[in-house]
Amino acid sequence: MAENSSEQGRPLTHFQPEVAYSPEKKGPQTIEIVADPVSGEILKSGDPRDVRLWIEAERSRAEALEQKQPQLEVVRGGLLIPGLVDAHAHPFIYSGLKLHDPIDASQVETKENLIEHLREKAKEKEGGFLVATDLQTGKIRDLTREDLDRVSAENVVVYDPSYHGCVVNTRTLNEARKFSGDYERVARTKLRGEILDDGHLTEDYVYMTWEMIEAAKSVEELARMTKEEFDRSLRRGVTSLHDLELGTYNEVIAYLLLRKEMGDKFPVRRVFVQPRTYGYMQGQMDELRRLGLADQIARGEWGLKLYADGSFGTHTAMVSSPYADGHGRGAPFFTDEQLNGAIRLAREEGLDTAIHAIGDSGIQRALRLARQWRSMDVNADDLKFRIEHFELPTPTGEVMQEVSDLGIWVTPQPNFLLDYVYSDRLGERVKMLCPHREMLGYTDRVMFGTDGMPTSMLFAVWLATHAPEKSQRLNFEQALLASSLTAAQYEGENRGKLVEGQKADIIVADRKLEDILLSSAVVEDPREVPVSAAIDALEKNIQKVYLRGELVHSK
Template sequence: MTRLLLRGGRTLVDGRIVEADVVVDGATLAHVGSPGSGSADVVVELSGALVLPAFVDGHVHATDTGLVLTGLDLSAARSRDDVLDAVAARTRALRGRPVLGHGWDETAWPDRTLPTAAELDRATYGSLVYLSRVDVHSALVSGALLATAPAAARADGYDADGWVRREAHHVVRAVALGSVTASQRAEAQRHMLRTAAARGIAHVHEMNGPGIGGEDDLRTLLEVAADPALPDVVAYWGQTAADGGLDALRDLGAHGLGGDLFVDGALGSRTAHLRSPYADADTRGALYLDADAVADHLVRCSVAGVQAGFHVIGDAAMDVVADGLVAAAAVAGRDRVRALHHRLEHAEMLDARHVSVLADLEVVASVQPAFDAAWGGPSGMYVDRLGPERGVRLNPYADLAAAGVALVLGSDAPVTPLDPWGTVRAAVRHRTPGKGLPLADAFRAHTAAAHRAVGEAPEDGLRAGGPATFAVWRADPGDDGWPDLDSPPPTCVRTVLRGTILHDSGDLEEVAA
């Protein structure tokens, strides 16, 4: 087996960036340390490149992300006409096939008027059109799609003008995604995983469920991810234990029964559940599970030895989850609940009690700092939806970390891009002063902490005897050798998983030793 020496670079050892050589022997790191002390068959000249543990994206939707990467991305749209023009162009390319798009965000438009179902029909000559909002908790759909999904008209959240939310959104989404063939789905998933690898990501946590992708979608993804040349996938299944979730988890090979198991919705779609109404609409959002259901799910999973979890965003929804956690600990036992490190996805609107409950019961907070970068601050979408007092108090990462809550960072792709250094930067440069993380802590939350959240226990850096899983970066050095967050983002030149190269830009020179 060929031994590989990565020479002339820097790496993370004992929490510090230092000059070091790295020797790869198969799937294992044989040496990480002083330059000149490792032997190998082939030498890779790093020329100052940075070798770090590969990233873990703690929250993704593989199929949706792949479909956006290979299809209609509406994130650059700034008006109704932009959306209609993009949809019309896509329709011509697809020649009558369904049009699936994602990423529009009307809060970034000067004129927030949305396309109607009738306008989408005219732009696409009557095609089926499904355009998910950036948060994927609502969508714009054509009249043709509404006609194909008549149950949507009887569901909560239906709008004949085409902006569907809550249960109506779930109905039309199932019909729209049903138009994706098995081969298209697999290719989208493969494309997403290759893209992740090219961005220094070697592991992803997939959030799937009955109303998201479905069983066939998850089975296909896990089959695709069995390819050793692609990143690892750890799957979460969003179904309650009371509804047969434990059987589904075992059948599918999922790790946890949670992820996007929705307690509420999203702020952008005004479906996150709030204590007080939204500032820009007379609604408090939607609640999908009450405290009894949350507690029941946690108890059943705890007794079964399965990590549970929920999607939760609004403050009233966090009240429900906190109450459910406390009740579950009283029934199943505090130690049993703590041992499984149940996790919450997003957990954006937290108060001191919520943070205390999470810390006491050792709950993992799986968070997405790019949300704050996109929607935080005094003039962002959060303030639009919640007003200036509530809108600047979201995502208190520093408070969570200070209380001892384990943080895992992710993208929620396709909601925000697969961009791990952008995520780290957003966690450090929080839009609310005092709520961000130190750079080293943010990096740890995007690497080692994410492994620990699924029951693994890696080191915070690279070490001899550990797995040969790392990424090599070209980056301008900043404080203490970490990438300078004010410079252009680091460029990934190689990603390696257990000794297998997942991505190689061709930038590294290899010579015989």
């Protein structure tokens, strides 16, 4: 697919795809591109004849100046698209959990089967935390502390897919209570959520289990594991991302270590922390300076993460009509006083604001806060306000008009169409989830992310273009726009287009990927999607990935 000239001059990459898609244009393009891995930019893009004439002119110029000829690598064939941006990712949180080799409980159907899996895993481990993820709460509803005590006397934690809830055994419950009390005293804050006698923990108390899990390993191990996750992201075609919450202080340290080590190859363009974590960081500045990390806290890169509500998985997402299975209307997270204090802090410190809001009433809380933020006379070009997840924005027309009027950004996850599994608690409302098409009818400030559920931007693009409802379904160019260029515009970066002057973040894929993404099939019921097989069918077609013109993955 590639060849090199014999002269050893300026290195350039000449892409000659069969077809290319750039989100600012409609339909397939017949173009060629020249990228410079030194500057990291696209130097020339356009009609193949014009690009080749430009190359010849560069050769003639070099000859006239008695310079070496450009060292040209030619990449022929296939499909060309911009590198993807995961605008809602959690690489550090998930890497922290992977330190303990968690069990995937997503396919476990019964409580007894789960306990059996956990017992088998316990036999392989020599102490430490026993962790399971993706507990299907729609199938296993009655897991308790006593059940997990039957597994092991060591620490046991089982997380639901939203990571807003977990179940722990007695040892972990007792340690979590002590750890949480100590944390509240040191941080001078009150934790949100519940820690119940039956072993169920929600919200901030879930974070406390992460603190405990990560404390059992070194920060260097966490950094190494996260760097491996960055490499996996590149293989998936994700060339940059936004980390929507560093949940622990160890994650903050690991973030700063990697940012320092990786330099301009560090893929995280925006990072967010809760106000309590931001305050803790400020109190640790002497230590950060001693570690040589304080200068890695770049202004304009950081933001505050707030919560309007919880999740459908734990019945804590705030909804205007009660849950169909009798679990109320959800619960607010952060009081109005805390939210208003946070946006004042964001303005004072020059931080962006991101607020988690899933249910329709939770989204209304987020919009009220956005109005308050706007009334502070902020410069929306310098400081930005974004709503994360934005899963049930009803009534859609009214909500989206306000989003447009306020000039704020929204970051939905097409992968959350898999929440059709919550039809037991949402009923017909599942058909109103993720109305991407209607969103883009009001604003172009729509960025896609994965939330790591699952971590595949190509799957997000595919699900958005094959969604069951017309209101949810996008064409390929719209989905590509929300998965690349829009996030770059949020950042103020020249990325996301296949044009001159843009960063050369580029995916080269087999054209079978085009066939899959542009097929006219519709997913009738997302609950029936074989997720792992679908992701593999998409990602196996990625042939090469370039980051700022440099080849970083080749199949």
